[in-house]
Amino acid sequence: MSAMSKPLSGAECEASSPQSAGPRQAAITASDLCIGYGDLSVIDNVSFRIDQREFVSLLGPSGCGKSTLLRAIAGLLTPTSGSLQLQNSANEVTDSKPRVGLMFQKPLLLPWRTTLENVLLPVEIELGGNRVSSIDEARAREVLSLVQLSSFEDAYPKQLSGGMQQRVALARALMSDPDLLLLDEPFGALDELTREMLNEELLEIWRSADTRLKTIVMVTHSIPEAVALSDRVFVFAARPAKLAEVVPVELEHPRDLESQAFAKSVSYVRRLIRSFS
């Protein structure tokens, strides 16, 4: 059953995404997607399309299969049935797979590596035994400055705060210049203030023209976070997860988290989720 898109009743703002002019290309297309672990069916017959440069949040009860869906999009899991297609920015479906950057709730840094070395890890792995070039190092410094960690490139993870560690993880995910950034509760373990700050930075990185970041899919437990960041919120019902509702958030960036419209959107999504559980 494919989900219906319906405009957010609480938001009176007009569609305002900077990329809204012209037809959009798809980044992820799922049709009749089913995913499971053995006999356990986790994602049940889900269809959706996520556009290039779109920011989509996945909301739903714990254990409903959001991480599973993300892992399938990352190519770490094979769907049971249905199709899941990714397209890169050049719109080539065929040979070159889109580059995917992944980030989890835990920073998953290697404690014996400095910040710079941690960010260079994906490149090192890609190169096999070859040495990292100075171009790669320059790129690593570039992404570290994006997440405002330039002065910490020689620090070890244990010398960094939780928020800084997550920034390193974000920099590492950005290192490969991904078309698609997949975030699984990326700031869920951080305190409220750090979390809001990092959310703003993430938005800035996503919106800035010189990071060629195209599409973001983020799992979150926070309704305000989903409304603050995304173009659309996918609301899932409990397992086996069906895509219960797709809520477009038509608020202009930068979004005012104190505004009436924002509060209305949040309460709309909250009521929606309640109605499914």
Place this chain on the structure above:
Amino acid sequence: MKVPSSLTPLSFLAVTLLVWELAVRFLNVPAYLLPSPTAIIATVDSELFLHLAVTSGEALAGFFIASACAFLAALAFVRSPLLERGVFPLAIAIKTTPLVAIAPLLVLWMGTGWWSKITAAGLICFFPVLVNTIKGLKAADSKYFKLFSSFGASQRQAFRKLRIPFCLPYFFSALKISSSLAIVGAIVGEFVGATHGLGYVIMVSSSHLDTDILFSAIFAAAALGILLFQFIGWLEQRVIFWQTAETE
């Protein structure tokens, strides 16, 4: 005022020796029961160092061979769960059999020379290193492996860049345990049948009631143990620089 941390135990040792010396002198303790520290020190000669060298050689050889074998066995076990299920009980059997019970057999098979002692030291070292290394090789969070496969890493790369470094703290804490055990193993081997080594000196001097020599051999064994333990601790701090907390 800052006092070097090694100074505290050293001054306690000095006080203990002094009290010991005075007690033996003024209470007229017979020398075959408890010789004075000065009498013990007087027995230290090149021959003692020769015996110390023999025991050190046996213990170290057993320690290195067993640690290397245990590490390789752990690698194999982690690769093949079938092998682990089949062979691991055997490793437990070796561990639970007291070394003193096996030592005579080792001497019977290998003679009174080096190899029976090296084997005894090795047998006692093997198990702690095996168990800890297996635990260490499984220590990395499964999320790390997901991350690595999202980078397109091969099994080999995940092994080298994840499993091995995450294993090192466990490996080193096992080395510290087995370094002390290795000396026990070598000395037990020497008890059963030897012509050299601290264990041999302990056996002979105790049967002759040469208690001063007995004590010097005991102290030599203790010093060897402490030295080896400290050395591994020093190495550990350099290799696992990112981890300060103990992972026992």
